[in-house]
Amino acid sequence: MPVNYAIGQTSMTDTRRLYQQTADRVRQLIAKGDHQAGARLPAERELAQQLGVSRPSLREALIALEIDGTIEIRMGSGIYVLNTAKPAGNGRSLGESPSELMQARAVIESAIIVQAAATMTEETLATLRATLEAMADDIANTRKPIEQDRAFHLIIAESTGNTLLAEIVENLFDERHSPLSAGIRGHFETADSWTAALTEHHAILAALEARDPLAAQAAMHSHLTASGRRWLEN
Amino acid sequence: MPVNYAIGQTSMTDTRRLYQQTADRVRQLIAKGDHQAGARLPAERELAQQLGVSRPSLREALIALEIDGTIEIRMGSGIYVLNTAKPAGNGRSLGESPSELMQARAVIESAIIVQAAATMTEETLATLRATLEAMADDIANTRKPIEQDRAFHLIIAESTGNTLLAEIVENLFDERHSPLSAGIRGHFETADSWTAALTEHHAILAALEARDPLAAQAAMHSHLTASGRRWLEN
DNA sequence: TGCGCCATTTGGTCAAGCCAATTTGCAGAT
DNA sequence: ATCTGCAAATTGGCTTGACCAAATGGCGCA
Numbered sequence: 001m002p003v004n005y006a007i008g009q010t011s012m013t014d015t016r017r018l019y020q021q022t023a024d025r026v027r028q029l030i031a032k033g034d035h036q037a038g039a040r041l042p043a044e045r046e047l048a049q050q051l052g053v054s055r056p057s058l059r060e061a062l063i064a065l066e067i068d069g070t071i072e073i074r075m076g077s078g079i080y081v082l083n084t085a086k087p088a089g090n091g092r093s094l095g096e097s098p099s100e101l102m103q104a105r106a107v108i109e110s111a112i113i114v115q116a117a118a119t120m121t122e123e124t125l126a127t128l129r130a131t132l133e134a135m136a137d138d139i140a141n142t143r144k145p146i147e148q149d150r151a152f153h154l155i156i157a158e159s160t161g162n163t164l165l166a167e168i169v170e171n172l173f174d175e176r177h178s179p180l181s182a183g184i185r186g187h188f189e190t191a192d193s194w195t196a197a198l199t200e201h202h203a204i205l206a207a208l209e210a211r212d213p214l215a216a217q218a219a220m221h222s223h224l225t226a227s228g229r230r231w232l233e234n
Numbered sequence: 235m236p237v238n239y240a241i242g243q244t245s246m247t248d249t250r251r252l253y254q255q256t257a258d259r260v261r262q263l264i265a266k267g268d269h270q271a272g273a274r275l276p277a278e279r280e281l282a283q284q285l286g287v288s289r290p291s292l293r294e295a296l297i298a299l300e301i302d303g304t305i306e307i308r309m310g311s312g313i314y315v316l317n318t319a320k321p322a323g324n325g326r327s328l329g330e331s332p333s334e335l336m337q338a339r340a341v342i343e344s345a346i347i348v349q350a351a352a353t354m355t356e357e358t359l360a361t362l363r364a365t366l367e368a369m370a371d372d373i374a375n376t377r378k379p380i381e382q383d384r385a386f387h388l389i390i391a392e393s394t395g396n397t398l399l400a401e402i403v404e405n406l407f408d409e410r411h412s413p414l415s416a417g418i419r420g421h422f423e424t425a426d427s428w429t430a431a432l433t434e435h436h437a438i439l440a441a442l443e444a445r446d447p448l449a450a451q452a453a454m455h456s457h458l459t460a461s462g463r464r465w466l467e468n
Numbered sequence: 469t470g471c472g473c474c475a476t477t478t479g480g481t482c483a484a485g486c487c488a489a490t491t492t493g494c495a496g497a498t
Numbered sequence: 499a500t501c502t503g504c505a506a507a508t509t510g511g512c513t514t515g516a517c518c519a520a521a522t523g524g525c526g527c528a
Contacts, residue, residue, distance in 0.1 A: 074490085076489035077490055
């Protein structure tokens with residue numbers, strides 16, 4: 001029985017790896033309330049049979065759940081559900097949040113660019129122009145300008161001289177392209193959407209060149225809001 | 235060969251699960267430079283033999299590495315090393331100046347409170363008032379109102395409904411009181427400084443009650459700037 | 469030279485089994 | 499009757515071996 005058995009909640013067309021599907025189904029089991037609090041789940045052998053997967057596959061799923069803090073595995077004892085009280089805070093596991101992510105970026109990067117605009121040097125501006133040229137080049141050659149996009153936002157954040165802010169911007173950016181959100185993201189990177197992003201980057205740069213903090217803030221907010229919209233629309 | 239074989243770097247007395255030990259050893263392999271960049275690791279069968287573990291155990295380790303973004307597994311193709319360039323971003327080594335931390339908080343929380351002010355409910359306001367009362371009580375009884383302070387900032391961030399923003403505020407707050415920055419901080423929490431903080435919190439609350447986003451923004455920025463100054467002065 | 473098919477490589481999953489840590493329950497002692 | 503201790507049952511940890519499915523690469527044919 002090699003192929004996707006797709007019992008239970010998992011869609012028949014789910015192409016993700018079995019351990020991911022299985023992990024989700026176990027999460028559902030916990031959420032459904034069948035097992036909650038510090039309760040103990042069925043034994044591996046039993047749970048595997050119950051879900052229609054082999055024990056090794058179930059084990060892989062359990063490791064994933066253990067890593068994101070959903071369960072705790074005690075050797076010789078059993079599988080225990082961990083405090084479901086505040087998994088929302090840490091458990092970025094799925095829950096999703098493309099819109100949340102982009103909103104967070106809009107709020108934070110808009111605030112940062114106000115700081116950046118004040119101390120923007122000609123040298124930094126030149127670097128930013130270079131990324132836009134490279135971005136245009138990528139688009140012309142049908143390559144995804146993700147690195148250039150990343151650099152543009154990161155350079156602005158770094159120009160504040162605050163490494164913590166730069167770190168936060170970096171992490172939020174990478175969140176989108178990380179394998180964690182891979183399940184959600186389709187392939188929103190169309191040529192059109194990249195062209196639109198490039199145009200918005202130019203608008204941001206123009207505001208920075210004019211040393212107009214408020215215009216830069218507005219342009220950045222507009223850019224990230226639009227970017228989030230494009231992402232959601234696929 | 236059931237028992238811990240402990241070949242390679244893993245200590246003989248390592249009692250962790252095999253997949254964790256194995257994951258660490260693969261990380262070392264990558265760090266050592268043997269395989270880096272977007273390089274491809276040996277095939278599962280080969281790598282398992284090379285590390286002296288079974289394929290299922292190696293697979294468990296690979297899943298752990300995949301989840302934390304160290305590698306990417308492509309079905310039928312191979313195991314690829316992912317951007318090894320940014321381990322610092324997540325590592326949160328900090329070692330950075332308190333002033334940077336407080337500046338980052340000022341920038342970010344000031345931006346957040348603008349959002350929060352717009353959707354502030356009477357219920358949330360009541361919760362905030364309660365934290366201020368509890369804070370006053372703590373001060374009166376010469377207890378450190380750290381938890382109340384934390385709650386005040388966190389509640390505001392959470393009121394935006396954006397879990398990512400709340401998470402960031404939470405992490406930045408905890409950064410200050412974490413053992414990581416313990417070496418830096420003296421004991422800036424004097425009764426006077428807490429009283430000042432309480433007064434500033436009241437000012438922020440007043441702006442929120444008036445539903446004045448700009449006033450709230452200014453009050454929050456002022457509070458965190460002043461707080462940073464107090465911290466530095468010990 | 470170019471294109472398409474098939475063997476090879478590589479990850480994905482399953483099955484069965486044995487070892488080790490824990491828990492459970494029963495027997496014997498108090 | 500209760501407590502103690504050891505052995506059997508339970509449960510996770512790990513291995514071996516095998517087969518399927520997706521990618522890849524090379525070879526032959528056009």
